[in-house]
Amino acid sequence: MEWTDETIARLRDLWSQGLSTAEIGRQLSITKNAVVGKAHRLGLPPRPSPIRNRKTTDGETGTTEAAPRRKSPSKAKATETAGSDLFADGKDASPVKAVSDGVEKISEKPAAVVRKVPSVAPEAPKAPQPAAAAAAAAAAAARAVPAAQKETAALHREPAAVTPPKQEPRVAPVSRPALPPRFSTAGIDRPTRRGPSCCWPIGDPGTPGFHFCGATPLSGKPYCAEHAAIAYVKIRDRRD
DNA sequence: CCCTGATTCGC
């Protein structure tokens, strides 16, 4: 992973918006582990952890030993680059758009939806805490959507034709080259100019045409005026 | 099971 200014800016932004690490990872086409790891290294404020504070400031139990770790890390590491050729050949993800046309509601850019939800609070768009809370709630809501649809599908299940989707609710159940997100930002065009630039994603992350807006952002915001309007205010029909 | 974030530690 090449941590450019843009990716770091996006990480920071998405992180502060309260998106889950996995969600951020999906947008950046990296794993949640990478997101968390980088966030820590950047000293980003930790968000409410689902687990208990394993380490209190002080050793209190003393017997806090549970050291079963590592099995064969190098093995998993080795396969890392092997799968990348999946989309390295001529086949790109061009059919994605066409196929996803009818199902994009439940699969395309879930975070984009999330991003504009907290904007429904016109009073305090600046307040970090409420915004983060709203974003978190929105994220939960976004997750609930596909889940609800899954439930509905289950309820109306036909005895004849049932295709067990198993998981991946965010991904269209239709045949599509399931995004091969392993795509470094290396090939993505980035602003030649140094300094702040709008990091609004254009296109689908991980696909060949993906790039960032690159326009001059509002001061203090990671997006330009146009995209900041979409990101922070107004719930509107957005078309890329 | 699924999800989440946190931590560890080989690279």
Next chain:
DNA sequence: GCGAATCAGG
């Protein structure tokens, strides 16, 4: 510094 493996709670 990076991130997969792992842990651990909901």
